[in-house]
Amino acid sequence: MKVIKPETDEVLVINNSEELRKLFEELKRDNKWLELKKGK
Numbered sequence: 001m002k003v004i005k006p007e008t009d010e011v012l013v014i015n016n017s018e019e020l021r022k023l024f025e026e027l028k029r030d031n032k033w034l035e036l037k038k039g040k
Contacts, residue, residue, distance in 0.1 A: 001014045003023065014020050 001020075003012045003014060004010070005012065012023065014023065
């Protein structure tokens with residue numbers, strides 16, 4: 001799976017659930033995840 005970070009247009013390639021978990025931790029730390037949840 002590929003994920004694009006909007007602020008940098010960086011493409012992250014996620015190969016396993018461990019990498020995906022790290023990505024979510026990073027999003028939560030940046031408070032972007034909270035913004036996404038509020039936007040629903």
